[in-house]
Amino acid sequence: MSAADTKAAGPPVPVPPDPQAIGKSSPDDDAPRVQKRKRKKGELLPYFLILPAIVAIAAVYLYPLGKTVVMSFQDMGRRELWSGEPAPWVGFEQFTNILGDPEFWWVTFRTVVFMAICVTLTMGIGLLVALLMRKLTTWVRLVLTACLIAAWSMPLMVAASIFRFMADSDYGLINTLIAKVAGEDWLGHNWYLNPVQGFGIITLLVVWGAIPFVVVTLYAALTQVPQELEEAAALDGASAYGIYKFVTWPVIKPVFVMVTTLSVIWDFNVFGQIWLLRGNKPEPEYETLGLYSYSKAFESTSFSQGSAIALITVLLLSGVAVYYLRQLMKTGEVE
Secondary structure, X not given: OOHHHHHHHOOOOOOOOOHHHOOOOOHHXXXXXXXXXXXXXXXXXHHHHHHHHHHHHHHHHHHHHHHHHHHHOEOOOHHHHHHOOOOOEOOOHHHHHXXXXXXXXXXXXXXXXXXXXXXXXXXXXXXXXXXXXXHOOHHHHHHHHHHHHHHXXXXXXXXXXXXXXXXXXXXXXXXXXXXXXXXXXXXXXXXXXXXXXXXXXXXXXXXXXXXXXXXXXXXXXXXXXXXXHHHHHHHOOOOHHHHHHHHHHHHHHHHHHHHHHHHHHHHHOOOHHHHHHOOOOOOHHHOOHHHHHHHHHHHOOOHHHHHHHHHHHHHHHHHHHHHHHHHHHHOOOOO
């Protein structure tokens, strides 16, 4: 074919589409749709797996919380509890009565001070023990870890019984040891007559039970500190404090903050330790917010008032819980 023939031929004529082929797709076009459909089914699988746990948590936590909120706006007493009659609605009356009661603010102040002392001692001693574990030999560290786990696994009732015996006025180990140093006047000393001394014994029990978790967690964080960075800082002339401040602390700080936040929540809600050490009937001077709510609900038979105090406690701790979740998100544990 010559060039003239090629120019005369003109542009190619388009072929009309086959009517039967319209609306049909090739196997290659169907493959992405099938993969997308399978991928959607696979994405729902984790939610189906955690659905039983969500239902259990809702039944154990959400329903009681909802019931507490409803009761805090009612006036439920012993008559409504036993007869099943609906309790009258009083709105915010329970909250105004509580917030206007000076005793509530004294109990709140006592709870905050007690929590701050317990958290400070727990985190301070726990951090020191965790740092000490890095310097120990392997078998000594294993023995210490076993002792910590044994103390951690001890039931609260058993631990409280041991501390009650240690602080006993007649046969207590604490009085016996102090009497050998300060004189026999300490024999027969009752630690619980003075609330400050009594809270000292309670603080020892709380800190003793919380230290194992703090030590194990912080030691696990310390194992993530690169040793080559510490060795390089030491070769550059940094002191032990400088190595800790500029190398060790930045690595363990996120874990330390999260453990501290958990300790604040736990120590703010201390109940069993005080209840058991005071013989299941704590004096008003030993009441924290949890015990105060319990006494209002069951001893004064004002269940709505006890529910309102419990709800106020939840609101006070909600800020701490939000801060804890933010720390989790910063460390990448929650995406």
